[in-house]
Amino acid sequence: MRQVRVRLFLACLLATIASCLGLVMPLVLKWLVDGPLTSGDLSGIWLGGLVLVLLGATEAGIFGVRRWLTARPLADVEASMRESLYGRLQRLPSAFHDRWSSGQLLSRGTADLGQVHAFLAQPLTFLVVNAVTFVAGCVILLEQQWVLGLVLLVPVVPLTVLCSWFQARHVLASRRAQDLEGDLTTLVEESIRGIRVIKGFGRHRSQARAFEKMVFEVRGVELHRARLLASLSGMFVLLPEIAMGTTLALGVVQVADGTLAAGTLVAFLATVLVLRPVVESTGPLLAMCNQAATAVDRYCEIMDEPLPTQDHLPDVGLSAPPRPAALAFENVHFQYPNASMDAPGVLRGVDLRIEPGETMALVGSTGSGKTTLVGLVPRLYEPTAGRITLDGQDIADLPRSQLRTMVAVAFEDPALFSASVMENVLMGGEAATETDGAWALRVAQADGFVHLLPSGPHTQVGEQGLTLSGGERQRLALARAVVGRPRVLILDDPLSALDIHTEAAVERALRQVLATTTALIVAHRPSTALLADRVALLSDGVVAAVGTHRELLKTNPDYALLMSGIEPLTLGGGTGKGAKTS
Ligand SMILES: Nc1ncnc2c1ncn2[C@@H]1O[C@H](COP(=O)(O)OP(=O)(O)OP(=O)(O)O)[C@@H](O)[C@H]1O
Numbered sequence: 001m002r003q004v005r006v007r008l009f010l011a012c013l014l015a016t017i018a019s020c021l022g023l024v025m026p027l028v029l030k031w032l033v034d035g036p037l038t039s040g041d042l043s044g045i046w047l048g049g050l051v052l053v054l055l056g057a058t059e060a061g062i063f064g065v066r067r068w069l070t071a072r073p074l075a076d077v078e079a080s081m082r083e084s085l086y087g088r089l090q091r092l093p094s095a096f097h098d099r100w101s102s103g104q105l106l107s108r109g110t111a112d113l114g115q116v117h118a119f120l121a122q123p124l125t126f127l128v129v130n131a132v133t134f135v136a137g138c139v140i141l142l143e144q145q146w147v148l149g150l151v152l153l154v155p156v157v158p159l160t161v162l163c164s165w166f167q168a169r170h171v172l173a174s175r176r177a178q179d180l181e182g183d184l185t186t187l188v189e190e191s192i193r194g195i196r197v198i199k200g201f202g203r204h205r206s207q208a209r210a211f212e213k214m215v216f217e218v219r220g221v222e223l224h225r226a227r228l229l230a231s232l233s234g235m236f237v238l239l240p241e242i243a244m245g246t247t248l249a250l251g252v253v254q255v256a257d258g259t260l261a262a263g264t265l266v267a268f269l270a271t272v273l274v275l276r277p278v279v280e281s282t283g284p285l286l287a288m289c290n291q292a293a294t295a296v297d298r299y300c301e302i303m304d305e306p307l308p309t310q311d312h313l314p315d316v317g318l319s320a321p322p323r324p325a326a327l328a329f330e331n332v333h334f335q336y337p338n339a340s341m342d343a344p345g346v347l348r349g350v351d352l353r354i355e356p357g358e359t360m361a362l363v364g365s366t367g368s369g370k371t372t373l374v375g376l377v378p379r380l381y382e383p384t385a386g387r388i389t390l391d392g393q394d395i396a397d398l399p400r401s402q403l404r405t406m407v408a409v410a411f412e413d414p415a416l417f418s419a420s421v422m423e424n425v426l427m428g429g430e431a432a433t434e435t436d437g438a439w440a441l442r443v444a445q446a447d448g449f450v451h452l453l454p455s456g457p458h459t460q461v462g463e464q465g466l467t468l469s470g471g472e473r474q475r476l477a478l479a480r481a482v483v484g485r486p487r488v489l490i491l492d493d494p495l496s497a498l499d500i501h502t503e504a505a506v507e508r509a510l511r512q513v514l515a516t517t518t519a520l521i522v523a524h525r526p527s528t529a530l531l532a533d534r535v536a537l538l539s540d541g542v543v544a545a546v547g548t549h550r551e552l553l554k555t556n557p558d559y560a561l562l563m564s565g566i567e568p569l570t571l572g573g574g575t576g577k578g579a580k581t582s
Contacts, residue, residue: 001120003080004073008120011066012128018062019133019278021055023140026270028052034263070121078117085109085302093308094380095337103186104179108302111181112295119292123285130278130285137275144268145260148247152272155239163286166232170287173228174294177221184214225287233283240279244272308382308400324356324518325390325406325487327377329543332386334372345384346372348541356391359514359531361523361549363562364538370522371412373538374490377520378407390488405430408486412493412522414477418462421450424476425457429484440483443513445506446475470497475506482513489519495528507531526563535559 001008028051036044089097089105142149191198191207198207251268254260329352335345346369354360362370376383379400387394395403408428416424425437432440437457441447449472453459461468461476468476474497481489495503507527514531523529529549537545537552537559545556552559 001077004070004077007069007073008124011069012125014062014066014069015125015129016132018059018066019129020136021059021062022274023133023137023271025052025055026267026274027140028055029270030263030267032263033266034261038263066125070125074117074120077120078113081116081299082109082113085113085299088303088305088307091307092302092305093382094375096305098336098338101182101186102189103184104182105302106189107178107182107185108295108298112178112298115178115288115291115295116299119288119295123288123292126281126285127289130281133278134275137271137278140271141268141275144264144271145251145254148251148254148268151247151250152240152243155243159236159239159282162232162235163282166228166283166286167290170225170228170290171294173221173225174287174290175297177218177225178291178294178298180214180218180221184211184218187211187214229283229287232286233280236280236283240276244269244276247272308379323487324358324516326354326356326392327488327518327520328353328389328392329373329376330387330389332373332376332383332388334369334376334381334383336372336381345541347383349386350538350541350543352536352543352546354518354520356518357515358533359519359521361521361529361532361535362538363523363529363535363559365562368538369541370538371492374409374492374520374522377488377490378404378409405484406486407488407490408481408484409490410474410477410481410492410494412474412496414473416462416468416473416476419460420455420458421453421461421476422457424461425479425483428480428482429486432483436483436485437479440479441476443482443506443509444475444479445502445509446472446479449475471499471502474498475502478506478510482510485513486517489513489517491519491521493522493524493528496524500527503527529563537562 028048032045032048035041036048085108138149138153141152187210191211198204248269251260251265255262255265329350332347332350333345334347335343339346350373352360362373364370372381375381376388377395379395382396387396389395390398390403390406417427421441422434422437425440426432426434428440429436434457438447441450441457450457450459474494478491478494481491481494495506498506504527510531519532521528521532523532523535526549529535532549534546535549535552536543537556539558545552545559547555549563553563554560
């Protein structure tokens with residue numbers, strides 16, 4: 001908020017002045033009743049009326065200026081908080097994203113920041129304004145008639161106790177409600193993304209039931225919150241009303257006795273009426289403060305997450321000249337941070353060297369850790385022990401930005417973004433041009449279908465665009481991986497969704513690219529393994545064998561069984577839930 005502090009302070013000051021002007025009105029009334037009204041001075045009455053109108057108009061004008069002062073800067077604060085959150089989410093490691101559900105992150109960036117904006121726009125100012133107005137009003141009341149003033153102030157004690165009771169409970173309820181909203185967002189998002197599965201399996205009723213259950217849970221917490229607020233607000237109306245009634249009765253008796261002027265009683269009660277909305281708004285203001293505090297807490301949970309270290313390392317100049325790099329895994333161990341403590345690591349001492357320009361296929365049973373291993377190269381995760389080197393340089397010592405210009409990855413599940421085909425492809429290379437993009441589309445054998453799209457390579461795809469088939473998406477992901485002509489190319493089973501003819505065509509085109517780069521290709525099929533110069537068999541968390549496809553077929557029964565498509569009896573391979581053993 002530092003950038004808007006001057007405007008916010010000015011807005012607070014103006015609102016306080018406007019609110020205090022309201023307190024001057026009863027004093028004008030007192031003067032009117034005790035002076036011109038009693039003496040029948042008509043010009044005095046007109047003057048009093050004019051002063052009241054001017055005071056009212058000034059108050060309204062000041063409130064208008066206050067809104068004008070804060071509207072734009074507060075929208076800026078919200079926008080910059082949202083931007084920082086998004087930037088942080090982009091930079092946080094994959095392990096963080098494994099732990100957090102998308103709905104929790106989304107709700108922090110939308111609903112929570114909305115709450116913060118709402119708090120800055122109104123409650124923050126009114127907390128200050130109300131506090132100043134209340135104190136000034138009390139001084140005026142005590143100064144006019146201190147006994148009546150003290151009677152009126154008696155409820156302050158029980159109401160303060162009630163506030164602390166309310167705070168203790170409402171903060172917890174707010175946190176629960178906002179967390180549940182995050183879970184609800186996750187459920188909605190998953191249901192929309194998985195709508196085909198839900199429809200295909202006719203699961204809409206069970207999904208609707210799960211949704212309804214959560215909606216009712218949210219409703220329960222909201223009602224609890226409303227009950228708390230109702231109790232507090234009720235007391236904030238009842239106790240001051242009782243005090244007002246008592247002071248009115250006492251005041252009338254004093255006027256009848258002649259110990260109090262009628263004008264003073266009118267002014268006293270008019271001041272009380274000005275203070276009434278100030279006091280009554282305390283409950284909703286406190287509730288909004290709690291919601292905003294919870295929202296800021298939830299926001300800071302993300303902003304306080306440590307970013308991966310060593311991001312400010314100097315560029316070590318490995319990227320020039322653009323030639324293939326040697327990639328080596330040295331005794332690499334890895335376990336996911338969210339795995340159970342007693343589970344054996346996914347990787348338990350991987351040693352593998354891929355020479356510059358060589359293509360290595362990585363083969364292993366389902367869940368053996370192939371995707372995990374290749375994900376360590378662009379540092380989506382960090383090895384728990386051991387090291388990975390590029391041309392002898394530990395990748396942990398390379399700035400991530402530099403590493404990622406050298407290494408390109410195409411994952412099995414290709415994510416496309418809401419952008420044109422060409423923009424999606426060019427994401428793979430910072431300096432890549434449309435000519436490179438067209439070349440990459442040809443390598444991935446995607447140029448044919450892309451040119452048939454309504455606007456060719458400029459057709460919008462992704463969530464808000466045209467839906468493509470699995471094989472088409474895979475080919476675009478492959479084009480994205482090769483477009484930057486990386487020094488190390490990682491392909492995680494990139495051709496799994498293609499028919500054999502398209503696969504053969506892609507393989508033919510891919511060979512030219514593989515000749516100029518170092519490649520690590522996760523392969524499930526002999527045709528993909530045949531693209532490689534050598535094959536590494538990953539089993540039980542280690543590289544169990546390395547050789548050419550033909551050598552391994554002859555010498556390694558596990559490999560032979562794996563490539564023939566029959567799950568071997570002896571190949572334990574997997575370490576976790578994805579592993580198949582028989
Ligand atoms: N983000 C994650 N958090 C925790 N465990 C994970 C995570 N991703 C994968 N695993 C576990 O790690 C193990 C290895 O998974 P990985 O995806 O690397 O296997 P894979 O060999 O690529 O399998 P496949 O051939 O089926 O693609 C599995 O037991 C899997 O359940």
